[in-house]
Amino acid sequence: MVQTTAALAVYPGSFDPLHLGHVDIIDRAVQIFPRVVVGILENASKDSLFTPAERVEMIGRLYAEVPSVEVRSFSGLLVSFLKELDATIIIRGMRAVSDFEYEFQMALMNRRLYPNAETVFLTPKEEYTYLSSRLVKEVIGLGGDVSGLVPEPVLGHLQARYRKATHPPTR
Ligand code: ADP
Numbered sequence: 001m002v003q004t005t006a007a008l009a010v011y012p013g014s015f016d017p018l019h020l021g022h023v024d025i026i027d028r029a030v031q032i033f034p035r036v037v038v039g040i041l042e043n044a045s046k047d048s049l050f051t052p053a054e055r056v057e058m059i060g061r062l063y064a065e066v067p068s069v070e071v072r073s074f075s076g077l078l079v080s081f082l083k084e085l086d087a088t089i090i091i092r093g094m095r096a097v098s099d100f101e102y103e104f105q106m107a108l109m110n111r112r113l114y115p116n117a118e119t120v121f122l123t124p125k126e127e128y129t130y131l132s133s134r135l136v137k138e139v140i141g142l143g144g145d146v147s148g149l150v151p152e153p154v155l156g157h158l159q160a161r162y163r164k165a166t167h168p169p170t171r
Pocket of ligand 1: 012013014015016020021022025091092093094095099123124128129130131132133134
């Protein structure tokens with residue numbers, strides 16, 4: 001039998017930006033696990049809106065008053081990050097059947113790479129099942145309103161980022 005350490009769970013993702021679907025999953029995870037590390041993947045090949053450092057800062061501030069939540073970034077394999085933290089539990093959000101195939105493959109691959117790794121799937125409230133970071137960026141990028149879809153401080157950062165993009169500073 002493999003050995004899992006359930007004291008600490010890692011919730012990995014891009015979180016570019018963090019939206020209320022992610023927040024819902026974190027809220028659920030802290031009800032189950034004593035400590036939750038939100039792991040922000042530094043993915044050089046992916047066009048990102050916010051740098052990993054900006055995301056760590058933004059999400060870290062949001063959870064500054066929640067001692068059971070820690071925010072860190074990582075690069076490379078998730079299983080290496082798990083080992084570094086001495087963790088075995090991976091939290092993933094499952095929005096719909098469309099998430100299933102990819103998530104199932106990832107869970108099995110992670111277990112192959114690290115037999116102690118155990119993936120726990122959590123489902124958000126129905127109202128967040130259609131939400132994704134990509135959609136949030138698309139909507140705000142086209143001038144749509146994303147309030148009520150992202151935490152208030154994240155909304156401020158998004159608005160500032162897109163204002164800057166549409167009104168570049170004049171020389
Ligand atoms: P996104 O799809 O929003 O870009 P990430 O790559 O940051 O998300 O995903 C991190 C984790 O959060 C994944 O497990 C993903 O399934 C989960 N997740 C993303 N959006 C939601 C949502 N609306 N509700 C629940 N979980 C979600």
